[in-house]
Amino acid sequence: MGPLERGTAMRNGPLVAVIGGGIAGQSAAAVLAAAGALVTVFDKARGAGGRLSTRRDAGLQWDHGAQYFTVRDPALKARVAQLSANGTIASWNGVIGTLGPNGFVPEDRTEPRFVGHPRMSALVGALGSGATVYGVELREIAPRGPRLTVTDRQGEHFGPYDAVVVATPAPQAVPLLALEPALAAAVAEVETAPCWALMLAFDKPLDLGFDGAFVAPETTGGTLAWIARDSAKPGRDPAGAETWVAHAGPDWSRTHLEDPPEVVAALMTAAFVAATDRSMPPIAAFAHRWRHAMTTRPLGRPFILDPRRPIGACGDWCLGARIEGAFVSGRALGAAMAARLGLSPDQASSSASQ
Numbered sequence: 001m002g003p004l005e006r007g008t009a010m011r012n013g014p015l016v017a018v019i020g021g022g023i024a025g026q027s028a029a030a031v032l033a034a035a036g037a038l039v040t041v042f043d044k045a046r047g048a049g050g051r052l053s054t055r056r057d058a059g060l061q062w063d064h065g066a067q068y069f070t071v072r073d074p075a076l077k078a079r080v081a082q083l084s085a086n087g088t089i090a091s092w093n094g095v096i097g098t099l100g101p102n103g104f105v106p107e108d109r110t111e112p113r114f115v116g117h118p119r120m121s122a123l124v125g126a127l128g129s130g131a132t133v134y135g136v137e138l139r140e141i142a143p144r145g146p147r148l149t150v151t152d153r154q155g156e157h158f159g160p161y162d163a164v165v166v167a168t169p170a171p172q173a174v175p176l177l178a179l180e181p182a183l184a185a186a187v188a189e190v191e192t193a194p195c196w197a198l199m200l201a202f203d204k205p206l207d208l209g210f211d212g213a214f215v216a217p218e219t220t221g222g223t224l225a226w227i228a229r230d231s232a233k234p235g236r237d238p239a240g241a242e243t244w245v246a247h248a249g250p251d252w253s254r255t256h257l258e259d260p261p262e263v264v265a266a267l268m269t270a271a272f273v274a275a276t277d278r279s280m281p282p283i284a285a286f287a288h289r290w291r292h293a294m295t296t297r298p299l300g301r302p303f304i305l306d307p308r309r310p311i312g313a314c315g316d317w318c319l320g321a322r323i324e325g326a327f328v329s330g331r332a333l334g335a336a337m338a339a340r341l342g343l344s345p346d347q348a349s350s351s352a353s354q
């Protein structure tokens with residue numbers, strides 16, 4: 001009996017392991033838990049949240065992954081309304097546009113943008129099941145009789161479980177799905193692109209006159225694709241400093257993928273200075289590499305579920321490269337897996353949007 005099983009074996013309900021504590025895994029876990037499953041979430045990172053994450057350092061913070069999200073799905077709309085009312089989500093009404101070689105042009109778009117409040121990572125817990133996230137990197141799913149175990153890098157086994165949900169980025173899902181080669185092969189068709197993120201802090205305002213800008217390729221030769229005044233998002237407490245996030249373009253990120261972060265930070269800071277025409281030295285500048293930042297070729301369906309064994313996979317790579325896509329995918333697999341386990345999917349999907 002594994003350590004996690006000991007905590008749940010005396011309770012009723014099927015046991016489900018969710019591998020990956022990002023928005024997709026948490027959304028699947030929420031649906032399954034609402035339907036009566038006992039869910040254990042594993043994530044290899046220290047904190048859950050995946051690409052929806054916030055870096056904190058010396059009293060400063062940056063949303064260095066996902067910047068904001070938009071909402072079309074009715075279930076997400078309902079959750080956003082609830083979470084806006086309790087202060088976990090806020091509208092971001094900043095001045096946003098395009099930064100071209102001739103300067104900034106504001107957009108005329110009206111679709112609302114939302115952010116986690118007071119940081120993006122607040123959203124993950126709010127949409128999740130509340131289950132403890134175990135900081136374990138898993139590498140294998142194996143059968144044990146009719147059930148499944150999962151194994152970490154050190155060879156420790158967890159389970160057995162009645163079902164396993166894989167909610168990692170697609171390239172990391174492929175080896176985990178090796179038990180079912182057809183699933184692994186389908187997920188291997190998904191393609192992703194990397195993104196280097198730069199976090200900057202200044203002790204005085206830059207006075208750029210905008211809060212976020214898509215950087216036109218001509219402006220920095222493709223080095224930067226997006227810059228945002230992170231400290232201008234609602235509820236941020238930047239400790240008196242002005243913080244900015246810059247994202248490099250996908251081609252530039254690929255070319256510099258294996259460069260040391262200090263080198264990347266220096267190159268991106270130089271591009272930021274050139275694009276904004278501000279030469280004030282930052283009080284902090286560091287870079288983070290997102291190896292599988294964006295899906296460039298999605299699966300094209302909301303999730304994948306093995307017809308024989310209760311193993312499924314979900315993530316933003318199923319339908320598209322965004323938070324909303326991860327939410328929709330996770331919920332859809334959660335409901336399908338609940339049905340597979342004999343739990344009521346109706347109860348699952350309606351409870352998950354409560």
Ligand SMILES: Cc1cc2nc3c(=O)[nH]c(=O)nc-3n(C[C@H](O)[C@H](O)[C@H](O)COP(=O)(O)OP(=O)(O)OC[C@H]3O[C@@H](n4cnc5c(N)ncnc54)[C@H](O)[C@@H]3O)c2cc1C
Binds near residue numbers: 051138
């Ligand atoms: C730079 C950047 C900017 C973005 N901007 C936006 C934006 O503005 N708007 C928007 O909507 N979306 C944006 N996105 C995309 C958005 O962040 C993702 O679509 C969404 O967060 C994906 O959620 P997910 O749960 O599918 O995957 P993830 O968030 O990647 O979660 C997967 C989790 O699996 C874990 N994991 C991986 N392998 C293992 C393993 N073997 N064992 C255990 N755990 C494992 C990882 O640690 C991770 O926490 C951006 C992403 C990046 C990187």
